[in-house]
Amino acid sequence: MAMVSAASPAGGAAEPLSVSRTFAWIVFALIFGLLLSDYMSRQVLNAVFPLLKAEWSLSDTRLGSLSSVVSLMVGLLTVPLSLVADRWGRVASLKAMALLWSLATLACGFARSYEEMFAARFLIGVGEAAYGSVGIAVILSVFPAHLRSTLSGSFLAGGVFGSVLGMALGGAVAAQMGWRWSFFAMACFGLALLGTFALVVTEKRLDPERRNARRDAASRHMLQFRSLLPGLFSARSVIFAYLGNGLQLFIVGSVIAWMPSFLNREYQLPLAKASALGAAFVLLSGVGMIACGSITDRLCREQPVRKFAIAVGLSLATFALLAAGFSLPHGALQLVVLGLGIFIAAGTTGPSTAMVANVTHVSIHSTAFATLSLANNLLGMAPGPVVTGALADRFGLAAAFQLVPFVCLLAAACFAIGRRHYAQDLARLGRK
Numbered sequence: 001m002a003m004v005s006a007a008s009p010a011g012g013a014a015e016p017l018s019v020s021r022t023f024a025w026i027v028f029a030l031i032f033g034l035l036l037s038d039y040m041s042r043q044v045l046n047a048v049f050p051l052l053k054a055e056w057s058l059s060d061t062r063l064g065s066l067s068s069v070v071s072l073m074v075g076l077l078t079v080p081l082s083l084v085a086d087r088w089g090r091v092a093s094l095k096a097m098a099l100l101w102s103l104a105t106l107a108c109g110f111a112r113s114y115e116e117m118f119a120a121r122f123l124i125g126v127g128e129a130a131y132g133s134v135g136i137a138v139i140l141s142v143f144p145a146h147l148r149s150t151l152s153g154s155f156l157a158g159g160v161f162g163s164v165l166g167m168a169l170g171g172a173v174a175a176q177m178g179w180r181w182s183f184f185a186m187a188c189f190g191l192a193l194l195g196t197f198a199l200v201v202t203e204k205r206l207d208p209e210r211r212n213a214r215r216d217a218a219s220r221h222m223l224q225f226r227s228l229l230p231g232l233f234s235a236r237s238v239i240f241a242y243l244g245n246g247l248q249l250f251i252v253g254s255v256i257a258w259m260p261s262f263l264n265r266e267y268q269l270p271l272a273k274a275s276a277l278g279a280a281f282v283l284l285s286g287v288g289m290i291a292c293g294s295i296t297d298r299l300c301r302e303q304p305v306r307k308f309a310i311a312v313g314l315s316l317a318t319f320a321l322l323a324a325g326f327s328l329p330h331g332a333l334q335l336v337v338l339g340l341g342i343f344i345a346a347g348t349t350g351p352s353t354a355m356v357a358n359v360t361h362v363s364i365h366s367t368a369f370a371t372l373s374l375a376n377n378l379l380g381m382a383p384g385p386v387v388t389g390a391l392a393d394r395f396g397l398a399a400a401f402q403l404v405p406f407v408c409l410l411a412a413a414c415f416a417i418g419r420r421h422y423a424q425d426l427a428r429l430g431r432k
Helices: 023-045 049-055 059-086 088-110 114-128 131-141 144-179 179-200 211-223 225-233 236-266 271-299 306-325 331-343 349-358 362-381 383-395 397-428
Strands: 005-007 016-022
Touching: 005 225, 016 023, 016 331, 023 059, 023 088, 023 114, 023 131, 023 144, 023 179, 023 236, 023 271, 049 059, 049 144, 049 236, 059 088, 059 114, 059 131, 059 179, 059 236, 059 362, 059 383, 088 114, 088 131, 088 179, 131 362, 144 179, 144 236, 144 271, 144 349, 236 271, 236 306, 236 331, 236 349, 236 362, 236 383, 236 397, 271 306, 271 331, 271 349, 306 331, 306 397, 349 362, 349 397, 362 383, 383 397
Parallel strands: none
Antiparallel strands: 005 016
16 A cells, blocks of 8 residues: 655655555544534534523523633633643544543533533533644644645634534434434434544554654643743734734624524524524635635735735625625525625635744744634634623624624724734745
């Protein structure tokens, strides 16, 4: 069999590993499948909001908190748990994480109160916190360096597909069998995949010679964590890229959590149809993220400073489309305008990631991306659902959706400030 090589840490010549090309793709498929389970377990809740609200008489604020707590824990724990996984063993860490979020999802199905559901959702967030960063690290370790971009893009897209499946299938199962079975189904899917992964993938089979050396190196890196901070925040432009994209994803987190409820309440769609249409909007956001990233690369090939200008434009356009869309009368025109706004809402993610990469040293890129993820979750994905829920309790969900797009103006302001320093930061680092 043809053997697959892993890229060296510096991105230079690769060292061969005892991994066949077939096994490498099996590893990718299983880790990708668990990523689907990750996001299915996270987003299935949004499909059953109407049922939980009716059964437990919950306020929208409490409903939003059940969604936000997962993103909050992901944001807080991504960096430390990624460092722990590097020391303990990435494969073992992936198994432990998948087991925790699957059992916690199962516990959601048995929950008898808001408090029990909140505790289970908290544990889902802990389990999912570092899965993305550790999973992609394992994948890239068994493939050649020239496939990095393709594999990374494909892996990250799994989050969108998992969200879509979680919302659509969760709504369909809940409509037929009740909301508890939505969680049971997601948990069973995750546990089945975990069993297969545990049988097929082991640390020894992936990298028998360098396992101990990697753990020793990871231990040294943990001791040097404080030395990373100057590199992560030394450039003003990178700070405003963190802030801008985090704030921009506030609206994305809000829409993902509340769009099925909006369609159910405002359009009187039954649960299954509202969940399916809400999932379609989520898919649209994922496609837009890929498209905007590709267009940005084309437009900024000769002038990297345009990345910030494009991010400003995307934030302003998102505000204009969603503010107008949620103010329109219910009907086809409103859904089309909302679709356009949601299509570009997450479009700043690609430019922001590129801007962070361009103004941080390659040796700390993993930590820089984890810092960006932290900002995305703590400023955007975590507060978006709960703040929207609080506004919905006070003004109604339709009115809340008319207010939350204003956060995009703050994102645009951050990107505009970052743009003023970007060229100087690139020049200081000797980059184009």
